Amino acid sequence: MNPNYASIVPPADEISIEHAQVIIVGAGPVGLLAALKLAQGGIDVLLLEADKQVLQSPRATTYMPIVLNELEKVGLFPDIEKAGHKNKEGIIFRKSHAKGGETLAQLKMAQVPKGSVKYDFAGIHLGQQTLAEIILSHCEKQKTFRIRWGHRFVGVKQSGEADPVSVTCVGPVGEKFFSCDYLIAADGAGSAVRRSLCIPFEGFTWQDFRFVASNVKYDFEGYGGFTTANMIVDEEDWAVIARTGPDDAPWRVAFGVRTDIPEADILKQLPAKYERLLPGPRPLKYELVSANPYWAHQRVAATFKVGKVLLCGDAGHSNNPIGGLGLTTGLLDAAAIANCFLRIYNHNESADALLERYAKVRRDAWINYTNPQSIDFKLRVHSFHPEVQAARDGFFNALNTDPSMHLKMATMMNEVIEDEFAQPELNGLPGTEANDVIEGSKSGKD
Template sequence: MPTESTRVLVVGAGPVGMVCALALNRLGVPVTVLESEPAPVRDQRAASIHPSTLEMLDDLGVTEKIRPHGLVSSTYRFHDRQTGDVVAEFDLGRLADEVRFPYVLQYEQYKLTAAIAAEYADESDFDVRFSHTLTGLTETASGVEAEITSPAGAERLRVAYVVGCDGGRSTVRKLAGIDFEGFTYPERFIKIATSFDLRTVRPELSFRNYFSDPAEWANVFKVRGESPGGLWRVILPIGADEDDATALSPERVEQRLQKFLPKTGPYDVEYRDVYGVNQRVAATFRQGRILLAGDSAHVNNPIGGMGMNGGIHDAINLTEKLAKVIAGAAADDVLDLYSRQRRHAAVNYVQAQTIANKRLLEERDPEVRRQNFDALRRTAENFDTARAYMRRAALFDSLHDAAAVT
């Protein structure tokens, strides 16, 4: 039976936690996953899996299994909302000679979580426990003692290491006393999903779109959803003077959609959600035997779809190192290297790029907007600069640079 010297506790059964657990399991490390929710949460959050992440999932045998259930998107477009013009288009097909998957797979994160849980989990060495909440952590000389509550009562679990993949409000991070440095945007975002085919109104839409506008920028993406026709997601900013109840009211949602894409008759809205947005990074991703990955370690705005992808990159980097430590093939200071490498990627790529993406879309100065558009067009039109731009946006550069950190 696994002892505290080999078992790893992963807190959080979202995409990062489940990928982390699967990767550890494939390397021979027994894992227990705790999730406070009673079942996989069908949340409508991240849905874009970048080429770099698809390669990692492919190494785990996951990509080919999920690809038929997602939408393959090789292009993405930047639009000027004021004029309706397409400013630039980037085609990931231009990277076909250097990457395994020259496209983004639009596949909702809750489906990725469920797919891994259904196929691989619930064995003694891959033990997933829903309705289990972490309440305390005590580090010992040889491991960590976790305090857990569940419908059956309180229990204690002794493990070798704990990996916090439990989101931006991470209990693991708080119990470890790790600072979460950064800021919160004054505005909130609203995400609206409609089953109406937006291409009947705007045929120039690709599956991934960014609309620049000084008053109200927008992101527009298509996902598979639960129906053959799929869903279009529209993300818009909400001013600080508008309360959530007003923003979520059917009348206000309809008004927003009609302002963005006017059409005859009302929109069929599948869901809507308002959320606050932060740009924060943990002061360290490792404290003793407690480690952080994904949103527990860094959060960012969703423009560019980098949060879940960066989190999965954390998980793969960490599991390779942690498995060696547990097997006695590496000293545990390699876990400090994990923290340095992935924190570097979070600060210099995920944070920097998502902040820049938001600034690009919301730029108010007409001359600066014109210059930004001209630069974006030139970048997209040139084969070499377009490839460089897409490599960075797909987080390949972040992986390369992080690997060079010692």
């Protein structure tokens, strides 16, 4: 006879479904910014994140004025200004140390007349993980914000238009079930939400170089006169060397290694790369904090909207990091989609037309601006194709000889998006002023 274990075996789990008006998958800066704007507007928002904390690996470092303007609207700017490092110098383009380290051109913020732009600096440098933690701290002050750490998205189901969206996650002790009016995917280029909906990720993966993002503690300013942001122009030893925050923060050294190098040997290239890139006395003395190799892509989702599921940030698009346009565009996505839902919930606007408009405008923004510009930025630092060389020479010549070029670039970086999604009187339909909805979204500009 089987023993009776009823007194010692736990009872069966009760299957419950947690509901929110909007669920966001992914607790990076994009998902967090969207959540903050929604919660500040009184919308019930639940954020689901697979990891147990904010991701700490080296990622974005720089936030340009066009993004700072959006962050200021939700009260984030003072904390970001305090935590980060303002780039008051500009951007230097130079040869690699191995080839003399000569300065080729420089965008000089000192050449920009005082008062001519809102932010008289080229951006704030701050590690992406710190930005995310700052946004999270603001989210946690909102009554309608919730977050579930350690909940990995595994599935979504949509039924009728009036029915809630069903979401399944794997949590710390098994499957967890959720429902929502709308689901926002902000879970990165490898988006599980996008893949679960079988949305093609169109474009290509760069096959010439694997990218390596490394954080290094080293006295770049003292040894080589490096300023906050430096682009190393070289066919092989190209790199981006920039601050990731205040004086005690490490520097970001991002570079490429050829794809014929076995993956297991990629990080073994670091000492030789640093030898050719870093200024200063030999032998080099630096502290490697972290390094992360990855593939770079130029890809966009075939659609940003399937029913009541929307893509945002890298879940909808991915591009190489040179120039910083990826997170810039993603944060503008977050501002746009949050404003759509504020209009839907707080002003009773028609949801489908507005969200269709979001999906088209933000996808077009990546295709028409972010993608070609990020390709140009990448080729500028390493390609010596005749057409690229001619364009680079023209750009450098303008920086070196035309004083108005500095104001022009500062003005572009400070461009204020006319955020029409935030204006309830516009209906978001073609044929109205809303044709230009976040027309500055072509300004996914850095």
